[in-house]
Amino acid sequence: MGGWVDLDMVRYISLLLFIGLAWGQTNQVPSTQVVMDSAFETAKNENKHILLIFHTNWCDFCKMFFxxxxxxxxxxxxxxxxxxxTLNxxxxxxxxxxxxxxxxGELLENDKVGWPSTFIIDKNGNxxxxxxxxxxxxxxxxxxLTVLNNFSQLDKEQNDLYLDILAEYFKNMN
Incomplete structure (x- = not known):
């Protein structure tokens, strides 16, 4: 046993190592800078505001919010x-x-922390x-709904329709 190598085992371990490395390369989470740069570019191109939601993977309320x-x-x-x-x-x-x-931390007011935390950001980052x-x-x-309504681009009738649907969803979740 001392001195010989099981080639099948080497291949198996090599395959697992390769899969692990490949998985790590393809499933990297983008940085905040990358995410926000993309959001700002899209917001400028489409003349919209950014609805930025901070969440965590263990937060059930975050999942229901989404x-x-x-x-x-x-x-x-x-x-x-x-x-x-979204940012995690x-x-x-x-x-x-x-x-x-x-x-x-830059966006928080009065150190009020809660998940999810939602911010409306304009296309210039304000x-x-x-x-x-x-x-x-x-x-x-x-x-x-007031926060969402204040920055909506839809007319009042459309806002009322969609925000009523959203309100009903949240009421049913409680």
Whole structure:
């Protein structure tokens, strides 16, 4: 046994190493700079605001928040008015956007931390408004809808329609 090498085992270990390296190369999380540069470019080209959501992978409220925004019935509202952008500053699996926590800190007011945290950013990088957390009450839902409505590019009738759908979604989630 001493001195010979099992070629099948070497091939197997080499394959696992190759897969691991390839996986690491193709599944890198883009940095905050890359994500935001892309969002700003798109916002400028489409003349929209950025709806920036900070989230974590372990936050169930974050997942429900995304479901509300990706609901097929309310999705047209977001496609017409916003460039939805997400950043993950904390993750148990190390899938964070490098620089996200620092950017999050720049946008926070009064050290109020909550997941998800949502910011409306204009195409030049100015923070226009914010909403912290998941809307768990009628007042919180109204606050979120007010923020979204204030920067929508749709007319009042369309806003009312889509925001009513979104409000109903959040009420049903509570």
């Amino acid at each position: 479901e509300g925004f990706n609901n097929k019935d309310s999705e047209p509202f977001f496609k017409e008015s916003y460039i939805i952008t 500053p904390l993750d148990k699996n190390h899938l964070v956007n490098d620089g996200a926590m620092e950017y999050y 923070k226009l408004d914010k909403y912290y957390g998941f809307p768990t009450s009628d007042n919180a839902i109204d606050s979120l």
